[in-house]
Amino acid sequence: MSCLGELALPLIGAPMFLVSHPELVLAQCLSGIVGAFPSLNARPADQLHAWLAQISRTLALAREEAPERRIAPYAVNLIVHSGNPRLEGDLAACIEFKVPLVITSLSSPGDLVRRVHAYGGRVFHDVISVRHAEKALSEGVDGLILVCAGAGGHGGLLNPIAFTAEVRRFWGGPLVLAGTLTEGRHILAAQVMGADYAYMGTRFIATKEAQASPAYQQAILEARAADIVYTDHFTGIPGNYLKAGILAAGLDPGHLPARGEKPDFGKTAAGEPAKAWRDIWGAGQGVGNVSDVPGVEELVTRLRREYEAAKSRV
Ligand SMILES: Cc1cc2nc3c(=O)[nH]c(=O)nc-3n(C[C@H](O)[C@H](O)[C@H](O)COP(=O)(O)O)c2cc1C
Numbered sequence: 001m002s003c004l005g006e007l008a009l010p011l012i013g014a015p016m017f018l019v020s021h022p023e024l025v026l027a028q029c030l031s032g033i034v035g036a037f038p039s040l041n042a043r044p045a046d047q048l049h050a051w052l053a054q055i056s057r058t059l060a061l062a063r064e065e066a067p068e069r070r071i072a073p074y075a076v077n078l079i080v081h082s083g084n085p086r087l088e089g090d091l092a093a094c095i096e097f098k099v100p101l102v103i104t105s106l107s108s109p110g111d112l113v114r115r116v117h118a119y120g121g122r123v124f125h126d127v128i129s130v131r132h133a134e135k136a137l138s139e140g141v142d143g144l145i146l147v148c149a150g151a152g153g154h155g156g157l158l159n160p161i162a163f164t165a166e167v168r169r170f171w172g173g174p175l176v177l178a179g180t181l182t183e184g185r186h187i188l189a190a191q192v193m194g195a196d197y198a199y200m201g202t203r204f205i206a207t208k209e210a211q212a213s214p215a216y217q218q219a220i221l222e223a224r225a226a227d228i229v230y231t232d233h234f235t236g237i238p239g240n241y242l243k244a245g246i247l248a249a250g251l252d253p254g255h256l257p258a259r260g261e262k263p264d265f266g267k268t269a270a271g272e273p274a275k276a277w278r279d280i281w282g283a284g285q286g287v288g289n290v291s292d293v294p295g296v297e298e299l300v301t302r303l304r305r306e307y308e309a310a311k312s313r314v
Pocket of ligand 1: 014015016017018019026038077104105119126147150151152153154178179180181199200201202203281283284285
């Protein structure tokens with residue numbers, strides 16, 4: 001059994017700003033893979049209580065009704081940063097609801113780890129460098145998520161083989177690989193490289209349960225890896241975005257000023273100022289392998305089939 005319990009697949013549905021809401025998370029957990037959402041998606045802040053109550057109640061009921069069914073735990077993503085005024089309140093809600101897995105990103109989690117461990121929860125920290133991995137481990141995290149080159153959101157620059165190999169030299173515990181994974185054989189590839197779990201974001205934007213507009217989903221279906229722009233222009237942190245959203249905001253994706261200059265977000269078709277993530281869509285280089293918008297259950301069934309087929313093929 002994995003450290004996250006009996007899963008249908010060693011897979012975590014990655015938390016995505018604006019995209020991951022309870023509908024997506026519940027569909028992922030009920031399909032047997034870990035579902036996750038950033039706490040900041042619950043707005044206003046007290047909405048987080050309602051979401052946690054809904055998710056924990058629905059999963060508990062489903063487990064009661066079918067004890068033999070593989071229902072995965074859920075995770076909440078907390079952005080650890082001095083610029084996140086909600087961190088303390090959102091952590092308090094996670095403690096109150098005993099959220100099984102807390103995924104921390106940006107800065108290392110520090111004292112948060114002790115507070116999550118106190119109720120029996122686990123903390124996985126998301127990193128883009130070996131130095132950050134070492135720091136998070138020194139603070140007692142239970143698992144690492146290696147966010148590699150081409151990943152959607154604030155992706156890193158390291159190659160997954162090099163990154164996994166280097167971290168495995170000093171860390172034998174739970175390891176998650178992220179970046180451009182979109183099909184069942186990629187989950188097996190992550191395991192073969194030394195990870196325990198795969199982490200998929202972009203693939204789940206194109207699902208029926210995702211909170212993504214039809215235009216965003218269509219842009220994902222049409223995009224190829226070459227249509228992904230890596231820039232720190234919009235948030236000050238390098239990230240991967242769809243060219244289509246940048247163009248629609250009237251900006252030139254080839255000439256975005258670097259960090260330090262005043263970011264220009266362009267305008268929406270309605271003439272309003274465009275917003276990062278809502279109009280400037282995030283996505284990873286795996287887009288070129290996404291060509292439909294299935295329901296989550298159908299997608300997980302397909303991923304399982306592909307994973308098993310890849311296992312027997314190799
Ligand atoms: C639209 C979008 C929003 C994201 N928002 C967050 C976030 O709020 N917090 C976070 O830790 N990671 C965020 N990520 C990164 C994902 O959790 C994950 O690392 C990434 O999607 C994995 O790469 P993939 O998209 O190539 O599968 C986001 C990714 C995308 C595509």
